[in-house]
Amino acid sequence: MTRTQGYDVEAIRKDFPVLARSVAGGHPLVYLDSANTSQKPRQVVEAIERHYLEHNANVARAMHQLGAEATAAFEGGRDKIAQFIGAPSRDEVIFTKNASEALNLVARVLGDVGTVGPGDEIVISQMEHHSNIVPWQLLAERTGATLRWFGVTDEGRLDLDDLDTLVNERTKIVSLTWVSNMLGTINPLDVVIARAHQVGALVAVDASQAVPQIPVDVASLGADFVAFTGHKMVGPTGIGVLWGRYDLLASLPPFLGGGEMIETVTMERSTFAAPPHRFEAGTPPIAQAAGLGAAVDYLTALGMENVAAHEQAITAHALERLQEIDGLTIVGPREPVDRGGAISFALDGVHPHDVAQLLDSRGVAVRAGHHCAKPAHRRFGVQSTTRASFYLYTTEAEIDALVEAIRHTQRYFKVS
Amino acid sequence: MDVDALYQEIILDHYKNPHGAGLREPHEAEVHHVNPTCGDEITLRVHLDGDTVADVSYDAEGCSISQASASVLYDLLVGKSVPQGLAVLDAFSEVMHGRGQVEPDEEVLEDGIAFAGVAQFPARVKCALLSWMAWKDAVSQAVSDPKEQ
Numbered sequence: 150m151t152r153t154q155g156y157d158v159e160a161i162r163k164d165f166p167v168l169a170r171s172v173a174g175g176h177p178l179v180y181l182d183s184a185n186t187s188q189k190p191r192q193v194v195e196a197i198e199r200h201y202l203e204h205n206a207n208v209a210r211a212m213h214q215l216g217a218e219a220t221a222a223f224e225g226g227r228d229k230i231a232q233f234i235g236a237p238s239r240d241e242v243i244f245t246k247n248a249s250e251a252l253n254l255v256a257r258v259l260g261d262v263g264t265v266g267p268g269d270e271i272v273i274s275q276m277e278h279h280s281n282i283v284p285w286q287l288l289a290e291r292t293g294a295t296l297r298w299f300g301v302t303d304e305g306r307l308d309l310d311d312l313d314t315l316v317n318e319r320t321k322i323v324s325l326t327w328v329s330n331m332l333g334t335i336n337p338l339d340v341v342i343a344r345a346h347q348v349g350a351l352v353a354v355d356a357s358q359a360v361p362q363i364p365v366d367v368a369s370l371g372a373d374f375v376a377f378t379g380h381k382m383v384g385p386t387g388i389g390v391l392w393g394r395y396d397l398l399a400s401l402p403p404f405l406g407g408g409e410m411i412e413t414v415t416m417e418r419s420t421f422a423a424p425p426h427r428f429e430a431g432t433p434p435i436a437q438a439a440g441l442g443a444a445v446d447y448l449t450a451l452g453m454e455n456v457a458a459h460e461q462a463i464t465a466h467a468l469e470r471l472q473e474i475d476g477l478t479i480v481g482p483r484e485p486v487d488r489g490g491a492i493s494f495a496l497d498g499v500h501p502h503d504v505a506q507l508l509d510s511r512g513v514a515v516r517a518g519h520h521c522a523k524p525a526h527r528r529f530g531v532q533s534t535t536r537a538s539f540y541l542y543t544t545e546a547e548i549d550a551l552v553e554a555i556r557h558t559q560r561y562f563k564v565s
Numbered sequence: 566m567d568v569d570a571l572y573q574e575i576i577l578d579h580y581k582n583p584h585g586a587g588l589r590e591p592h593e594a595e596v597h598h599v600n601p602t603c604g605d606e607i608t609l610r611v612h613l614d615g616d617t618v619a620d621v622s623y624d625a626e627g628c629s630i631s632q633a634s635a636s637v638l639y640d641l642l643v644g645k646s647v648p649q650g651l652a653v654l655d656a657f658s659e660v661m662h663g664r665g666q667v668e669p670d671e672e673v674l675e676d677g678i679a680f681a682g683v684a685q686f687p688a689r690v691k692c693a694l695l696s697w698m699a700w701k702d703a704v705s706q707a708v709s710d711p712k713e714q
Contacts, residue, residue, distance in 0.1 A: 174567075500627065500632075502627075502629075502692065503572075503629045503630075506571065506686070506689070510567075510568040518602065518604055519603070519604040526604070532605075532606070532626050533603060533605075561572070
């Protein structure tokens, strides 16, 4: 049995009906792909269902009772997110369709307002998800700015040796992941943010893997923008969040044009709404915001300290068990220190796709491939890895099932 | 689903001992194909002697299915004429897209019939077709290349 202070893992698993199902071959599902997307508790799905069945209307513009109820659900989702991440103001929370869109929004509007130009530098890292690489490459191409990046140490940590030269007076934007989706590394953002602000650069944080598993307080973090997504934190797909400092958001131009983001429109020109609506053109993800609000309630009831403690305990167990396997190499930190619950590994003699296929045949769901982090893989000289990732409902028994399925894979491919 | 249907002995044999692997000279065309979802890659060269596929050489990185498929491709296509090779490609593609309902012709596909099971695993069909799509691309470049007589 998995012991976690604060909540009973076996009990809360009952909130996730999918975890009780079996897959082809009659194997019980062992879902170890939560860094990809988390499973959803009944409470979240029911909130979405209730919205559609009882309160459905468009927001803000509908002058009837249902419109008011839908608006309350949507804006209530914003209130809950704001409180959950410690945002000083609810107006700093912008709903997007996912974290990728949130990061693209930042890159686009900073470009439009002339934050960077030729001779200026944008700094990212080698461990970023493609969604925190490509928008900055596009911005650099569009503006003539130079893209630079932090390296990664052999252990899988952010290489901060050249922090003071990499982040310099030419640096205008630093964008970093908080928790690596591939290596599992939790980065020391405070050091980087302090240096960036010392040279007057803005800091964006990709918190897609952080907000689901560790307590987050954006006010004390001190970054300028924080992006994350709903579906990795027991919420629905189709909704992401960009948090930004209000004074900064208020100084930035719109991202997409359309309904809801305007103040007034004439045929010649328009003026724009204040944040957050300035950045939310068109009908927003209303039901998803209601669902995300329920996800926040769910996580808050468990307590994010407890969720983080469970993630830490289960990751420590997995690191220990996986390292018992001959021929298995973990790519990323091997100690459960400053480490999130995603473990990528290589298995001698068996390609990750084949590993994932064999694990799937035993009911164990993992991800295989480059995990949208090709540069990080290249850094470690591998084309792809197999990744097991854990969440608040993962049990030690599931880790043990993973280990047994890996041993089965080795026997199947005759490499052990 | 039964993984034994996917991992036929023939496939595992080709994976462990791929035929025709490595890049060789001469060649009239070289292509590089990737499977963007998983990152599998192949660099493939085609050497034509008149209308005959004189050599197919390749450097591939990927799963057992994609590696074995390149090995089988080498066995099947070297020595055939370009139209014959394209006919084999069509037969292989048909089986791959057949969702397990298309009976492979052993006369045409030889060891390639082992891939019939792959068609039941939609996520792996692209793995099996990677080298074949690369070959098709390379051949079309080689026949349209002015260096080719």
